[in-house]
């Protein structure tokens with residue numbers, strides 16, 4: 001397709017504001033491609049009026065039609081072929097294999113949601129039939145289910161240009177839930193965003209979805225995002241990115257006359273605890289796995305492990321040496337944007353300037369533009385306990401290894417950590433777990449996902465996945481942003497009391513035409 005740099009206001013394309021920005025290739029720092037228009041207030045309004053007008057119509061589209069729409073989005077993304085891969089590589093500095101893999105993940109994610117919608121039980125239909133003869137008062141007929149919340153704003157993330165961006169989990173779960181979506185495209189991959197938005201728009205047209213089901217707006221600054229979050233028509237916000245960005249948008253939404261939920265996934269250092277018996281038997285393989293996770297994708301993952309805890313010191317325990325050896329062998333990689341690379345260099349320099357932190361190892365010097373060299377540093381448990389800032393996220397291939405002086409100190413530190421997406425425990429057989437019985441329980445209160453003998457990167461997209469966690473990992477620990485349960489962010493329960501049968505949605509009718517699993521008078525059943 002020919003890129004135009006225009007917004008998608010439903011099915012209309014527009015670029016009436018003369019202000020624009022261009023894509024930057026982070027490997028060369030060169031601007032390339034078309035001019036991407038910055039959205040104007042008028043264009044924002046047009047997209048949102050459409051979304052509001054068709055909300056009821058889209059929310060009543062049948063499960064079968066919605067599943068076909070989602071599957072067609074997946075088909076068209078595949079059909080976009082090499083153009084998508086090439087533009088995405090040029091805009092992000094990511095390698096072909098990574099983008100191709102991420103495209104497969106994105107497509108599988110879309111098809112998983114299509115399957116969820118088609119199966120239908122996700123609406124949690126619950127029926128308590130009337131008991132007119134009940135004493136002292138009759139029970140009315142009450143039927144409840146989850147319904148769409150309304151137009152959703154999705155902020156595309158920079159670090160997953162496909163899987164967490166225009167057709168990423170946020171957009172697809174919101175569409176699957178029956179909500180119109182307005183994407184604020186991330187300016188780090190505008191061409192990628194246009195190709196994907198075109199796939200969604202085309203799929204919407206071909207599968208008969210109403211005009212306004214999907215819109216996408218460009219901006220290279222904060223204005224459009226802020227206007228969207230406070231817009232009266234918006235009912236929820238999904239965001240993945242920095243703590244500063246997510247918290248600012250969350251706070252902004254609370255200033256509305258009608259505050260709305262903001263599901264922001266922000267900051268996590270994904271601590272890893274390596275227990276003593278595992279250190280004795282497997283320090284080399286554990287170090288290899290951790291270093292691989294730290295350096296994967298230039299460390300630009302929300303599940304990048306930023307803290308590694310062990311008991312002992314570098315003289316008695318081999319883990320720091322093995323980790324150092326792995327980092328020495330690693331290579332610098334191009335980061336996603338000049339801004340992200342600049343932040344990484346600043347944050348690493350700041351960490352290493354602390355007199356309590358010792359550089360353990362770094363890779364060879366970076367030679368290209370915006371590259372990050374992997375770095376690993378060491379700090380004592382005592383110094384770590386005294387400086388709360390040491391648990392802040394450094395976005396990139398950096399990890400701080402913390403040598404604890406005792407089991408008590410390790411447990412104390414675990415208790416003091418703030419909310420995280422993940423934590424990992426490396427343990428050997430049962431002895432470690434017998435000695436550290438409290439650790440899993442402590443960590444469960446801190447994270448959305450607790451991993452045993454594994455690294456945090458590589459988030460499976462499935463029904464059971466929880467990619468969330470207590471603040472500041474996210475703004476709402478009750479939800480996940482990956483996996484089919486992420487649909488729950490964009491729906492709300494409604495109960496219908498003594499509703500005429502002809503008015504009931506199929507999910508709540510006595511004959512159960514969709515054959516879905518329901519809770520009827522306290523018993524689960526897929527019967528009528």
Ligand code: NAP
Nearest residue numbers: 158159219220221222225241242245248266302340343395
């Ligand atoms: P970001 O700064 O959080 O920006 C993400 C999106 O939100 C962009 O579209 C941005 O708009 C918008 N935004 C940010 N702050 C805003 C505000 N106050 N008001 C309105 N909109 C706002 O993330 P980024 O640009 O991708 O990367 C910057 C830093 O974020 C990185 O260095 C890294 O530290 C962190 N990050 C963390 C994760 C993670 O998973 N933990 C992922 C990505 C990035 P514009 O870009 O148009 O200005």
